[in-house]
Amino acid sequence: MRPYETMVIFDTGADEAAVNGVLDRALDALKAKGGNPGRVERWGRRTFAYELQHKREGYYVVVELNAEPPAVADMERVFVLADEVLRHKVIRLPDKVAGRRAAAATAAANGEG
Numbered sequence: 001m002r003p004y005e006t007m008v009i010f011d012t013g014a015d016e017a018a019v020n021g022v023l024d025r026a027l028d029a030l031k032a033k034g035g036n037p038g039r040v041e042r043w044g045r046r047t048f049a050y051e052l053q054h055k056r057e058g059y060y061v062v063v064e065l066n067a068e069p070p071a072v073a074d075m076e077r078v079f080v081l082a083d084e085v086l087r088h089k090v091i092r093l094p095d096k097v098a099g100r101r102a103a104a105a106t107a108a109a110n111g112e113g
Helices: 016-032 069-081 095-109
Strands: 002-011 036-052 055-067 085-092
Touching: 002 016, 002 069, 016 036, 016 055, 016 069, 055 069, 055 085, 069 085
Parallel strands: none
Antiparallel strands: 002 055, 002 085, 036 055
16 A cells, blocks of 8 residues: 545535535545545635636545555546536655654654653
């Protein structure tokens, strides 16, 4: 399994149920191929530096996951087909970075400084 991070920018005109539906479908597609979704961070509304598809704002969501490439491809397919998604980007994290994040999360969960 390889560590990945995905950022998805949703249209701010989409309601919360539609955003959650797209995220659920994408994570279900990932799980169906053996992937493990991790932390899902909702960053909320952010203003773009430049206009994107005639929009000035987007709703940002970041997902950390561990999966094999075919599972990531299935998740990406859901994002490509969803009308609510303005942009998405999947990045494979280097093993060193992924290891540091896991160690920091474990330390935080154990109450260490």
